[in-house]
Amino acid sequence: MSGADTRHPFAALGTDSPEELFGKLSTPCYIIDERQLRRNGEILAGVASRTGCRILLAQKAFSNYDLYPVLAPFLAGTEASGLYEARLGAEEMQDREVHVFCAAYREDEFTELLQYADHIVFNSPRQLERFGPAAKSAGKSIGLRVNPECSTQDGHAIYDPCSPGSRLGTTRSQWDASMTPSLLSLLDGLHFHTLCEQDADALKTTLAAVEESFGDILPHMKWLNMGGGHHITRPGYDIQCLEDCIIYAAKKWDVQVYLEPGEACALNAGYLAAHVLDVLQNRDTAIAVLDASAACHMPDVLEMPYIPPLYGADKPGNAAYTYRLAGPTCLAGDIIGDYSFAGPLHENDLLLFGDMAIYTTCKNNTFNGMPLPAIYAIDQNKKIRLLAQFDYLNFKRRLGSLR
Ligand SMILES: Cc1ncc(COP(=O)(O)O)c(C=O)c1O
Numbered sequence: 001m002s003g004a005d006t007r008h009p010f011a012a013l014g015t016d017s018p019e020e021l022f023g024k025l026s027t028p029c030y031i032i033d034e035r036q037l038r039r040n041g042e043i044l045a046g047v048a049s050r051t052g053c054r055i056l057l058a059q060k061a062f063s064n065y066d067l068y069p070v071l072a073p074f075l076a077g078t079e080a081s082g083l084y085e086a087r088l089g090a091e092e093m094q095d096r097e098v099h100v101f102c103a104a105y106r107e108d109e110f111t112e113l114l115q116y117a118d119h120i121v122f123n124s125p126r127q128l129e130r131f132g133p134a135a136k137s138a139g140k141s142i143g144l145r146v147n148p149e150c151s152t153q154d155g156h157a158i159y160d161p162c163s164p165g166s167r168l169g170t171t172r173s174q175w176d177a178s179m180t181p182s183l184l185s186l187l188d189g190l191h192f193h194t195l196c197e198q199d200a201d202a203l204k205t206t207l208a209a210v211e212e213s214f215g216d217i218l219p220h221m222k223w224l225n226m227g228g229g230h231h232i233t234r235p236g237y238d239i240q241c242l243e244d245c246i247i248y249a250a251k252k253w254d255v256q257v258y259l260e261p262g263e264a265c266a267l268n269a270g271y272l273a274a275h276v277l278d279v280l281q282n283r284d285t286a287i288a289v290l291d292a293s294a295a296c297h298m299p300d301v302l303e304m305p306y307i308p309p310l311y312g313a314d315k316p317g318n319a320a321y322t323y324r325l326a327g328p329t330c331l332a333g334d335i336i337g338d339y340s341f342a343g344p345l346h347e348n349d350l351l352l353f354g355d356m357a358i359y360t361t362c363k364n365n366t367f368n369g370m371p372l373p374a375i376y377a378i379d380q381n382k383k384i385r386l387l388a389q390f391d392y393l394n395f396k397r398r399l400g401s402l403r
Pocket residue numbers: 058060061079101193195196197227228229230260261262263264
């Protein structure tokens with residue numbers, strides 16, 4: 001399929017080693033790779049131009065706004081989870097669409113939210129009833145998130161909005177119990193988000209479930225937002241199947257299709273550089289303690305959980321020296337993963353984790369008083385620039401008064 005991707009997580013480094021590129025930076029630090037972002041953008045723009053769909057950046061995954069100008073030429077706008085992200089999208093990706101979905105909006109924020117968002121998606125008929133009329137009279141396009149009750153993720157309930165008892169999205173029985181003709185008349189679109197790092201076959205299954213539950217409503221809608229979780233820029237993703245789904249929906253119900261991927265926009269477009277602080281042996285386990293923490297700097301490693309790619313390393317046992325890489329915090333489980341290396345690790349060795357642009361800088365924390373890593377960008381000429389750095393006051397001011 002044209003536009004399919006074959007990059008590995010460190011492809012953009014080319015023949016330069018992490019030491020050559022990042023050896024002078026103080027660690028831990030994130031480095032966002034503009035070239036990889038642009039390539040993701042090109043793939044997404046290809047889908048949009050072949051299908052007519054509009055693609056938004058889900059800022060919950062990636063909100064390093066200094067890099068929005070890199071993605072903006074390829075996207076229709078941003079998607080927000082609430083007031084602050086909506087404002088960020090409006091400020092930093094100007095003249096583009098700003099969509100917002102929140103499981104429940106607040107009275108004291110809603111008027112301000114109307115300044116930033118042009119598409120507002122409600123989670124329940126009650127929220128639609130409460131805030132829909134004000135949004136409508138402010139000229140906004142209004143949607144309702146539906147829940148097609150179709151789980152396509154096995155054993156991953158934390159990321160499955162269709163798991164039993166979910167609060168996310170209106171099921172058909174909730175719809176039947178609460179929707180009235182006047183509420184329906186407020187609606188311009190439907191929204192569903194059910195996937196997480198999935199291929200397009202899961203979208204196809206989900207779309208059939210949406211059609212089964214809401215196929216009678218869709219012909220009355222102007223748009224259908226298919227949410228995020230589409231791993232479009234992952235090597236091997238079935239782009240043709242995605243495009244077939246989009247074209248099917250657009251033709252069948254005469255709707256503008258939206259996608260709002262987060263991961264796919266910034267997949268493999270960032271690194272976390274770290275140094276080894278200490279090397280230990282506990283019986284059979286060799287351990288390297290790093291200046292980067294899974295719990296603080298890559299929280300999804302523990303939450304998903306997953307083991308991030310590491311430059312020059314292999315799976316445990318494949319190469320001669322296997323180490324458990326762990327963070328410096330008090331948390332026993334602050335473990336990034338087990339990896340093997342051709343040679344032994346030493347204090348001050350530089351390590352480079354891949355795929356660190358998504359769900360990292362927007363989700364990190366200062367547990368244990370860990371400093372927040374600085375954020376750099378590397379451009380296509382491998383020029384590095386500092387975007388942000390943090391100090392003691394960034395830690396302290398979240399905890400109390402600055403007397
Ligand atoms: C409503 C909604 N849209 C979009 C996304 C982005 O998902 P992803 O980053 O997996 O593409 C999420 C992620 O949780 C979401 O909840």
